[in-house]
Amino acid sequence: MTKAETLPIRSGDDVVRVRQRVRTLCIEIGLGLVDQTKFVTAASELARNTLDYGGGGDVRAEVVQTGTRKGLRLTFEDEGPGIADIEQALTDHFTSGGGLGLGLGGAKRLSNEFHIESTPGVGTRVTVVRWK
Amino acid sequence: MDRIPILKLGGALIVTIQVDMQDRLAIALEEDLSAMIARTGARGVLIEISALEIVDSFIGRMLVSIAAVSRVLDAETVVAGMRPAVAITLVELGLELTGIRTALNVERGMAIIQSRIAEEGEGHGGDWDRDES
Ligand SMILES: Nc1ncnc2c1ncn2[C@@H]1O[C@H](COP(=O)(O)OP(=O)(O)OP(=O)(O)O)[C@@H](O)[C@H]1O
Ligand SMILES: [Mg+2]
Numbered sequence: 001m002t003k004a005e006t007l008p009i010r011s012g013d014d015v016v017r018v019r020q021r022v023r024t025l026c027i028e029i030g031l032g033l034v035d036q037t038k039f040v041t042a043a044s045e046l047a048r049n050t051l052d053y054g055g056g057g058d059v060r061a062e063v064v065q066t067g068t069r070k071g072l073r074l075t076f077e078d079e080g081p082g083i084a085d086i087e088q089a090l091t092d093h094f095t096s097g098g099g100l101g102l103g104l105g106g107a108k109r110l111s112n113e114f115h116i117e118s119t120p121g122v123g124t125r126v127t128v129v130r131w132k
Numbered sequence: 133m134d135r136i137p138i139l140k141l142g143g144a145l146i147v148t149i150q151v152d153m154q155d156r157l158a159i160a161l162e163e164d165l166s167a168m169i170a171r172t173g174a175r176g177v178l179i180e181i182s183a184l185e186i187v188d189s190f191i192g193r194m195l196v197s198i199a200a201v202s203r204v205l206d207a208e209t210v211v212a213g214m215r216p217a218v219a220i221t222l223v224e225l226g227l228e229l230t231g232i233r234t235a236l237n238v239e240r241g242m243a244i245i246q247s248r249i250a251e252e253g254e255g256h257g258g259d260w261d262r263d264e265s
Pocket of ligand 2 (some may be wrong): 045048102104
């Protein structure tokens with residue numbers, strides 16, 4: 001069985017709460033300090049994108065297990081404008097909002113698994129997993 | 133609105149970031165710092181971040197932006213006390229702290245700024261410490 005919970009991302013304070021909750025869950029599945037820091041940073045990037053570009057949304061956090069291996073899966077979802085060109089959005093230093101353009105590519109590098117689906121006019125869903 | 137206190141010590145301005153920075157606080161800090169550099173003629177800005185558990189692209193952009201503005205105002209920015217796990221993560225994130233010097237701790241950070249002041253002070257008489265109002 002997996003354990004799942006959903007957190008809202010509607011304000012800057014929510015982004016802070018997402019970071020804190022992801023940190024706690026990383027510790028629960030036994031990640032070391034560096035891996036915790038990497039995954040919390042990835043979560044922070046994705047939560048901020050959900051807020052800034054997606055117009056808000058939520059994140060589902062699940063502790064997953066295959067065999068004896070534990071992991072944490074985060075699914076960020078919004079019903080914002082979506083991304084027309086995902087490859088471009090993933091390119092380092094590409095930004096449409098005056099950022100550094102590192103969030104998506106960085107979150108991918110800081111996770112073990114990364115998956116993005118987006119439909120213009122419908123929304124965006126980004127899933128990341130970090131395994132112990 | 134809350135603001136992050138800025139301390140003046142010698143020719144340097146010192147800021148300790150202890151909270152999870154939000155957008156408005158970051159913008160206010162940038163404005164406060166540039167105003168204070170202009171007013172005091174400070175030659176260095178020391179930003180102490182040992183309390184930060186992560187540095188994401190948002191905080192990174194704030195640091196780079198503070199450094200860029202400070203440089204235009206002839207002050208050098210030193211970031212001190214970054215946690216090792218944060219430093220490792222920054223590399224993988226791809227964030228380069230352009231124009232920013234880093235130091236292990238406040239003492240070393242101050243040493244960098246003081247040596248800059250000492251070097252350049254020989255040229256133009258260290259007037260930074262007399263014009264504080
Ligand atoms: N949830 C989303 N909905 C719509 N567009 C998005 C979403 N997430 C990212 N994007 C688009 O992808 C671009 C790249 O995102 P990325 O996080 O890499 O950079 P950034 O947010 O612009 O800057 P940074 O994260 O470095 O501050 C964004 O500028 C935006 O155009
Ligand atoms: Mg981003």
